[in-house]
Amino acid sequence: MTTSSRIDPAAKPLRIHVVSIFPDYFAVLDVSLLGKARAAGIVDVRVHDLRGWTDDVHRTVDDAPYGGGPGMVMKPEPWSRAIEAVTRDAPNARLVIPTPSGRRFTQADARQWAADRSPLVFAPARYEGIDARVAEWARSRMAVDELSIGDYVLAGGDTAVVVMIEAVARLLPGFMGNADSPTEESFEAGLLEAPAYTRPAVWRGLEVPPVLLSGDHAAVARWRHEQARRRTAEQRPDLLGPDMPD
Numbered sequence: 520m521t522t523s524s525r526i527d528p529a530a531k532p533l534r535i536h537v538v539s540i541f542p543d544y545f546a547v548l549d550v551s552l553l554g555k556a557r558a559a560g561i562v563d564v565r566v567h568d569l570r571g572w573t574d575d576v577h578r579t580v581d582d583a584p585y586g587g588g589p590g591m592v593m594k595p596e597p598w599s600r601a602i603e604a605v606t607r608d609a610p611n612a613r614l615v616i617p618t619p620s621g622r623r624f625t626q627a628d629a630r631q632w633a634a635d636r637s638p639l640v641f642a643p644a645r646y647e648g649i650d651a652r653v654a655e656w657a658r659s660r661m662a663v664d665e666l667s668i669g670d671y672v673l674a675g676g677d678t679a680v681v682v683m684i685e686a687v688a689r690l691l692p693g694f695m696g697n698a699d700s701p702t703e704e705s706f707e708a709g710l711l712e713a714p715a716y717t718r719p720a721v722w723r724g725l726e727v728p729p730v731l732l733s734g735d736h737a738a739v740a741r742w743r744h745e746q747a748r749r750r751t752a753e754q755r756p757d758l759l760g761p762d763m764p765d
């Protein structure tokens with residue numbers, strides 16, 4: 520299939536809402552390929568200031584935790600108002616709450632979001648997180664994912680949102696020049712990617728593996744598969760389940 524036949528010019532952009540107390544943080548989404556994808560109508564990212572849904576003069580979004588302890592917790596009401604407002608005409612929206620306490624975000628999530636194209640609403644927290652009732656309340660209205668991008672703690676969920684948006688957007692038709700590349704990379708086949716080389720064939724005394732210069736496509740494919748398996752076994756043995764094909 521050619522690149523152009525996979526891109527439906529009538530396809531609507533994937534709608535993404537981000538509600539944050541640091542809307543300026545998301546200026547990064549205007550750069551690079553993601554910025555181009557927004558300009559080309561492949562993704563439609565709308566960033567909102569959570570404080571717009573507060574109703575006191577100080578525009579308060581946090582409060583002390585019940586039960587005591589350090590830090591502050593994000594109040595539920597501004598979040599519920601924000602989520603209601605951005606999903607008003609999107610009954611099929613999916614709410615994504617980044618949190619180190621969530622399930623691990625993977626390529627499979629990005630793939631699913633890119634395929635079903637439901638509007639995504641990201642709710643990145645600061646402080647000690649969002650009052651837990653927000654996720655509970657939202658679950659009775661829409662799909663909700665509480666997701667972690669890795670086993671470390673960031674200062675807030677905003678960076679995790681940028682990571683997840685980039686992961687999903689690059690899978691949308693038209694995002695990349697080569698529409699075939701998403702299927703040939705790390706995680707798509709359950710393996711890490713084989714190493715890549717470019718010219719010159721000898722650089723500082725180091726040679727490119729000769730098979731890559733052979734012109735034998737079947738041999739190159741076999742070599743890449745073998746390298747992918749070896750790399751995965753060395754770096755990420757957890758990915759090689761017992762029923763993994765050779």
Ligand code: ADE
Nearest residue numbers: 617618619667668673679
């Ligand atoms: N917020 C803080 N740390 C996080 C993480 N690792 N993943 C997602 N959201 C977070």
